[in-house]
Structures are given as C-alpha cells and as structure tokens.
Amino acid sequence: MSDAPIAVAMSGGVDSSTVAAILHAEGIPIVGLTMQLWNQRRLAGAPGMGESRTGRCCSLDDVHDARRVAERLGIPYYVVNYEERFERDVVRTFVDQYLAGRTPIPCSLCNTAVKFDQLLITARQIGAEKVATGHYARVRVNSDTGVYELWRGVDEGKDQTFFLWGLTQEQLSRAVFPLGEMRKPAVRARATELGLAVADKPDSNEICFVPGNDYAAFLKAYAAEQGMPLPDTSGELVTGDGRSLGSHGGIHRFTVGQRKGLGLATQPGGGGTALYVINIDAATRQVRVGEEAELHARELTGSDCHWISGEPAGAAVRVEARIRNRHVPAPAWAEPLAGRRLRVCFDEPQRAVTPGQSVVLYQGEKVLGGAWIDSRA
C-alpha cells in the first residue's frame, strides 16, 4: 500500500500544522485528524476552572486553527472524538495519582494510550498506515536487526522523548516525526514560508485539560462533577524526625521539591532555612518537609519498566537517566528487576526524585526506555 496516506495528528498548534504542510509539500498523501479529548465546557464555571472555552485543550479555537490549515493545504480533515477513552485512561489516572500522593504526567499516558493507540487504530481503519505528529523526536530502524529505536530530537530544548518512552515497537514502526531533525526557529520559519496562519502561535506547555495548571482546582471540580467528594487527604506536615509543624489541607496539593504554599516560610526557630517537601506518605497522609540537602537522592525504584529496543542482557547498564522533562540526564546504572521493576543508581545524588513522574533512560541520543518512579531508595 505505497499510496496509503499518512494521518497527521493536528492540534491546531504550529508544530503539527507544520508537519502537515511539510508532508503535503513533499507530495505525500495525508489526512488530518484532530483528537477531541476533553470538553472544556464540562467544568466551566467551577472555582478555578474559568469560563467556558478558555482552556487550551480541544478548544473551538484550536479546532478552528487546525481546520484552517487543512483547508489551506486542501487535505481531507476530520475531528475524531476520544473523550471517553481520554477520561478513562488519562484523566482518571491523573486524579488517582494525585490522591495517592504522586505527581503524574498525563502527556506520557496520552501518547501511549490515546495518540499512538486509539488514534493509530482509527488512522489504520480509515486506510492510513502511519501517524505523523509534531513531536521533537526521531525514530530510527536498525538495519541489521530491524529493531526500531527512539532518538532525541536534534533541538535539545524542545526534545520530547521524555514523554515517549512508553512506545512499543509496533507503535514506533508506524510513527512519523518530521520535526525530529529540526530546531524550533526553523519550524516557525518553515511555517511562515508555507503561509500558515499559526506560525506565530505561542507554544503550549501546560497540561491541556487543566486551565492555568491549577490542578488542585481541577481535582475538586472533577470530583464534584462526578458526584464523589474528594476523599479527605488532609494530615500533618512533619519534619524528618517526626515533629509536627502543623496541618495541611490534602496531600494532592503537594509535590516533591515544592517550597511555596507550605504555610511555613522557614524552619521554626531555625535561622531562616527554606523548607521543601521531601516525601508524601499517602497511607499516613503525612507530608514530610526538610532542607534542600534532604531532597537529593542517589537511587530510585520504578515500575512498569519498558525497554524500547529490547531489555539489556547484563545485570545493569550504563545510562544517563532523566527524572523530569527539564532535568539534564545524569550518569547512572540502570538495573532491571523482576516484575518489570527498575532500579536506577546515579553517580551523583539528584534533586527531587518524584513518585509518579517518569525516569527515562538514555545512551547519548538514543532512548533505551523508562519506568514510572515509585520511590527514592
């Protein structure tokens, strides 16, 4: 099926719009698809949620922008509705994770469970064989083994492999990332050159379904909509030696490394040293705080470990491990454990190892895989 079109996931932003325009300019038949993932009107008007249609995700404006690009290119274009799937696999997990004292990354879940699952299924059902997205990442196939590999985008500042470590061989074999070889300014320049109205549209960095990134307000509004009041996760703020510093309004309001909003500017009687969240214990609802030095950990364990191009043969493998999107990957040993668990030992202690986030393993430009962080060891 050499004349099978490529489906382009079009969000209405500059990156995916440019992908569509580039492929179209190369004469490749394409079909534009916009995923309708969340209805912004659902929680509109609830405290902290803003008024209708002000959110960025799936807003009428974004669909309008994507449609305009498709019209300009003269390509077939459709909006596909995955609201149910998105809510089940991404939003509910997001809520559950916060209530369990973790700090989730919905984008990674969305990539593996929606964008490269449901969207890929629809794309194939309507006759496409591959899905192209505006991700800054590269896919390579090892010509000797036929195994697919995930590589970082050449624009280090925009590289999005941190959110793509969950992709399977099947998903990678059907993924097209035209921006992986480009830098953002070049993408914008290309968008301008191709006459796209979205060329100057600002980047979006917030969680798409949480207006203003106020996730605590989102959790409250969502729980109210579902008719299930948020479980009471309030408890105590404690020091490392178990001293109580007061009470807090719920563990979902905290994330490891957080300094602001603790209700305590400095350590009581302690010469003005700043305090940070060190650990969140969902069972006891205790939020442990301490000085910055205590934030650093040398070791972490993760679960649901995924090796993109196959599990390494030896006991432990030399890697650079990244624990946040903006974290500079740090040299470490990664050791696969039984039950798809993973242990990572850094050469130097790393700041704010956060349960619920991902640890992504690199060797240079290549992504070996990743896991969900469960704890600092």
Added chain:
Amino acid sequence: MAVASMVRAYFDNNANTPVLPEILEDMLPALQGAVGNASSIHQLGQAAKAAVEQARAAVAELIGASPTEVVFTSGGTESDNLAIRGVVGEWRRRNASAPLPHLITSKIEHHAVLNVFEDLERAGYPVTYLPVNDGGRVGPAELAAALRPDTALISVMMANNETGVVQPVEELGAIARAAKVAFHVDAVQAVGRTPVRVKEIGSDLLSLSGHKIHASMGIGALYVGRRTQLRAQQLGGHHERDRRAGTENVPGIMSLGAAAKLAQANGAAEAARLAELRDRMEAGLVAAIPDCGVVGAGQPRVANTSNMYFDGIEGEALVIALDLHGFCVSTGAACSSGAIEPSHVLLAMGMSRRRARSCLRFSLGRQNTADEVERLLQTLPGLVERLRRLAPADASALVRSA
C-alpha cells in the same frame, strides 16, 4: 488516494439536499434584482409579493392546506420553535392565572423540538415524553394514556430523521382532536417524500423545511390551521399575517415554491424509484456483510432513508473511511455528529449503546443513481471488514456500560 478528484456520491439527503438546477433557475431572478421587498408599493415590490403568494399556494397545495394557513419561516427549526412556543405562549396569555399546562412529545423527536420541550420543562411545565417500540414507533395507546385534562399541546414528528420510520400521525391526530388538544407535527423529513395532508392527519400545526426537498437553505414553512391560536415569537412588521415578522426571504420562498411544485408533480414516482434503490442497497449490504442489519426494518418508512448497524465498528470511523472513498453518509443526525453520546432515537428503540454507535444513515435524493448504489455495494463491505479487523480487542471497554 486521489481524494479531491474523486467522483462523489452524496447519500446524506436528510442532512441537506442539493438545490436542483430547475429550482435554482426559478429563484435566480429574485437574486438578480428582478424583485424588491414584498411590502413595497412599487412594481418591483408587487412582483415580489406575487412571487411569494404563488409559492405559498404551491406549498399549501402540497400539504392540502389553504394558502392563508402557510407561514414562511427560516427553516424547520424555526417552524418547530414557533409552533411549540407559539401555542404555549397563546395558551398562557388566555389562561394567565391557571397553573402551567401539561405538554406531550416523544423521545425520538429532532432536537429542534426536544430541546424546546426540555427548556419549557426547566421553566416548570410538566412534559411527557412518549416512548417508542423497538421498531421506532409511538403507540396511540401510549398517547391516550398520557393525556391529562390540562394537556395543551401534543407534538410528534411524522418521519424520523435518523431511521425514516413514519409515525402513526393520523391515529395520534384523531386522539388529539377528540381531546381538543392542539397537535403539532414536525414533518420536515416527510414532506416531499411521502404524501402529507394536514386535514387527514388532523394536525393543527405542521413544520416543513426547504433544504430537505432540493430548495435552498434558510427557508421553511409552518402550517397553522385556521382555528389554531398562535402567539408570534418574533415581533416587528406585519408580515405573514402577524404570525412571523421579518422581510420575506423572497429567493428562498421562490425556491420552496418550485420544490413544492416538483414534489407535487412527481413525488410519488420519485419515492417509488428511491424505494427500489434503497431496497437494492439494503439487500446488497445485508447479503455481503455479516452482522449488519436494517434499523426499523418492516416498519412503515419514507422511501429515501436507511439506517443500518454494523456490529463491532465505530460509525464515526466508517463515515470517514467512506468519505475518503467518495461517499457522503452520516452516523445519524448531522446536528449531533461529533457528539459522544449515541443517538437518542436508537437508544429509545431499546438498542444497546454499542450497536447504536455502529449505525450509519444513508439518505437518498433525486440526484442519486443505481450506479452510485452499485459502487457503494462494491466499496462498503471491504471497508467494514478492515474496520473490524483493526478494531481494538477491548472495543467493548471503549463503550460506557449500558
């Protein structure tokens, strides 16, 4: 895949029908300055007035009404709104101190009717939504049982837009008449497709739309029986005998008149031709595709509409696949496509949510040919097979439990 250059077959005539060349010819002079404002004294105004009245007579003749009983509107939605709100508003004006009256409609109405009743319900009116049987029909016995001494209005559609199933409007009308309750019939999908005679139905109000019968968009009409009390909902000049203010849409009205004449002249022959095409299409698809079937099979249906289920697929994906192969179809009402909820009509018929989401609506029109149907029969089975083969193993989990 040469999408742009592909020959397209349009099987979505319940969403919109193309304006036929002869109808376009009739309305063009009005767009080219040959007529003025129908309220003006001068000759161009008189020409407009004459054209409007000719069209009114043609529409009246098509539905067996008097010309004075035809009110031009902007379309089916406005006709429905005017009928329901107009009757309720007039009832309230005459019974200002009485409690809010009871209203009756059905669960399978178009949203242009359903959303008006839901709005009235929020305003305090008691509303009964009549159920349908698994064939998609309202039962006269259910209507009789729902009547109350304070019932002020009954509104039931004639042909359902999603299934084409024709409601027993004559029997419902007889019940309404015996109870002396105003009876509104939304006949937007029936007029021009099956004989519609307001006196035989016994309706006091009846909605119709231009763009469903090859006239232009933005024109419709409401039949208002001579003795029916209606309160205008749009105020302004004395147009349409004070029942609907606003300058007449003369080109639209002329197109509706032309479409009415065409339907009057050969509607029956056209319906017979479309019934043959539809039967060929349904039989061909059922024979070629396992686990598919016709919704409302065996029920009285308008000739042009076919709603079919294809178990195990998402209708939305099949609509896209068909579009990429040059066929325009719909998952149901165009007004709710893209909506995540399965069709309220199909659910009211007792269909599972999963099957309801697998349904496609094919609606034929005058421009469709036997050749187009044959092309569909050659294309659709392969597409359904591909969709089913690539459907996720846990497809059932994608559908909220019923």
